[in-house]
Amino acid sequence: MKLYNTLTRKKEEFVSMGPGEVKMYVCGPTVYNYFHIGNARPFTVFDTMRRYLEYRGYKVTFVQNFTDIDDKIIAKAIEEGISPREVSEKYIEEYFKDAMALGVKKADIHPKVTENVPEIIAFIQRLIDKGFAYEVEGDVYFDTTRFDEYGKLSKQSLEDLELGARIEVKEVKKNPMDFALWKAQKPGEQSWDSPWGKGRPGWHIECSVMSMKYLGETIDIHAGGQDLIFPHHENEIAQSEACTGHPFARYWVHNGYITINDEKMSKSKGNFFTVRDILKEFDGEVIRFFLLSAQYRNPINFSRELMEQAKNSLERLYNAKSNLEHLLEKVEGLDIRDEEKEILAGFETYKLKFIEAMEDDLNTADAIAAIFELVKEINSNVKGSASRELIQESHELLMELAGVLGLLNKKDEVGVDPEIERLIEERQKARKEKNFGLADQIRDQLKEKGIALKDTPQGVQIIKLN
Ligand SMILES: Nc1ncnc2c1ncn2[C@@H]1O[C@H](COP(=O)(O)OP(=O)(O)OP(=O)(O)O)[C@@H](O)[C@H]1O
Numbered sequence: 001m002k003l004y005n006t007l008t009r010k011k012e013e014f015v016s017m018g019p020g021e022v023k024m025y026v027c028g029p030t031v032y033n034y035f036h037i038g039n040a041r042p043f044t045v046f047d048t049m050r051r052y053l054e055y056r057g058y059k060v061t062f063v064q065n066f067t068d069i070d071d072k073i074i075a076k077a078i079e080e081g082i083s084p085r086e087v088s089e090k091y092i093e094e095y096f097k098d099a100m101a102l103g104v105k106k107a108d109i110h111p112k113v114t115e116n117v118p119e120i121i122a123f124i125q126r127l128i129d130k131g132f133a134y135e136v137e138g139d140v141y142f143d144t145t146r147f148d149e150y151g152k153l154s155k156q157s158l159e160d161l162e163l164g165a166r167i168e169v170k171e172v173k174k175n176p177m178d179f180a181l182w183k184a185q186k187p188g189e190q191s192w193d194s195p196w197g198k199g200r201p202g203w204h205i206e207c208s209v210m211s212m213k214y215l216g217e218t219i220d221i222h223a224g225g226q227d228l229i230f231p232h233h234e235n236e237i238a239q240s241e242a243c244t245g246h247p248f249a250r251y252w253v254h255n256g257y258i259t260i261n262d263e264k265m266s267k268s269k270g271n272f273f274t275v276r277d278i279l280k281e282f283d284g285e286v287i288r289f290f291l292l293s294a295q296y297r298n299p300i301n302f303s304r305e306l307m308e309q310a311k312n313s314l315e316r317l318y319n320a321k322s323n324l325e326h327l328l329e330k331v332e333g334l335d336i337r338d339e340e341k342e343i344l345a346g347f348e349t350y351k352l353k354f355i356e357a358m359e360d361d362l363n364t365a366d367a368i369a370a371i372f373e374l375v376k377e378i379n380s381n382v383k384g385s386a387s388r389e390l391i392q393e394s395h396e397l398l399m400e401l402a403g404v405l406g407l408l409n410k411k412d413e414v415g416v417d418p419e420i421e422r423l424i425e426e427r428q429k430a431r432k433e434k435n436f437g438l439a440d441q442i443r444d445q446l447k448e449k450g451i452a453l454k455d456t457p458q459g460v461q462i463i464k465l466n
């Protein structure tokens with residue numbers, strides 16, 4: 001696969017360090033709020049990258065942290081009169097609810113900063129011992145002038161960066177770009193004991209420590225949103241490579257922004273929509289489809305219109321799936337015919353197209369287009385007269401490709417209209433009351449509306465007929 005590496009500013013052939021295995025770290029959320037659809041983009045696209053690598057046969061070890069020590073968490077705790085721990089625990093739980101709705105798989109490990117403070121302290125001590133960090137009044141700073149390659153990820157020189165920065169009067173650090181590894185406790189703040197007195201870790205150090213602890217000194221892929229390139233990832237590289245003398249990550253990948261009126265969606269600007277709120281109106285898979293409808297580095301302007309489009313497109317895929325499942329129920333034991341073998345071979349070309357798109361820096365937009373071409377062919381070639389094998393194979397292919405993108409996971413249709421839902425409920429009620437006459441009558445009524453029902457042990461399955 002080709003991946004655009006921010007470190008080299010080039011699309012490079014991805015070669016994993018260990019044969020057949022990938023070690024991947026994604027910077028996770030700061031847990032003090034519900035996440036917005038901008039934050040949902042890295043979670044979703046890197047989940048898709050993981051799924052695709054797994055599809056290609058790699059064993060992926062996937063780590064995504066929770067930042068559960070942060071000024072914003074502390075502020076929220078004070079605001080709500082609860083402890084920072086209560087704030088972070090709550091929003092970690094809420095993260096999992098929304099992530100599940102989006103079809104984002106759990107990471108192999110979701111480490112928390114609060115569970116890694118001793119490791120962080122040991123790491124900072126190593127940096128001090130090696131002369132890359134210094135302590136002032138209970139704070140510890142990384143000395144950027146000691147790391148020659150500072151700026152290599154964001155392609156800025158330390159001199160230029162320093163020109164643009166100033167040391168505020170009350171600051172105690174030696175150089176303008178030096179950043180905090182450890183912050184002395186301020187009155188009333190949560191704190192941990194350390195060799196430099198009571199305090200807490202700075203932000204950047206957590207990812208270096210947790211990535212190394214769970215994945216080793218050098219990993220394959222380190223990912224996050226493009227706003228993390230500087231300073232977060234630049235600083236992660238400086239402190240990690242200063243400490244070990246080895247490259248920290250081989251491929252640095254960054255997603256583009258979800259924007260509102262061409263401005264980055266962000267909590268601080270207030271121009272955001274939480275996934276929780278969008279879920280009141282759209283299914284999680286529709287949100288996922290929307291997020292994957294562009295290649296991950298391109299910006300996407302969030303709008304209701306695009307969400308509606310995503311909903312309609314996804315519905316077309318679900319229709320194709322239901323049609324095939326409906327056919328499978330009707331058609332019995334016909335062997336595949338020669339002319340059908342050709343049709344099937346034709347379908348395989350769309351699988352190749354799909355893979356080619358995903359190989360090209362995870363171009364999910366083109367991959368989705370390939371699925372639609374496949375669906376078009378399936379719709380015009382797989383009918384009631386088809387053999388069971390052709391129907392089966394078509395269904396499997398559609399599910400295989402959609403599955404790589406984390407789509408078509410639901411048993412039922414997305415977005416069934418309320419009138420139909422009401423009829424289905426009425427029919428259920430009639431069946432419960434053993435009023436089978438009425439139940440059948442409603443079934444016929446639904447059929448007229450293009451809906452077939454299938455009673456399965458898991459409940460009623462809704463199938464849209466064409
Ligand atoms: N508008 C956006 N589009 C795409 N990715 C984003 C956007 N905003 C934040 N991200 C990414 O979301 C992930 C989660 O980050 P985090 O929870 O720290 O949010 P954040 O950066 O504080 O959000 P905000 O910028 O809204 O304050 C990071 O990888 C970040 O780069």
Ligand SMILES: [Zn+2]
Nearest residue numbers: 027028207232
């Ligand atoms: Zn990070």
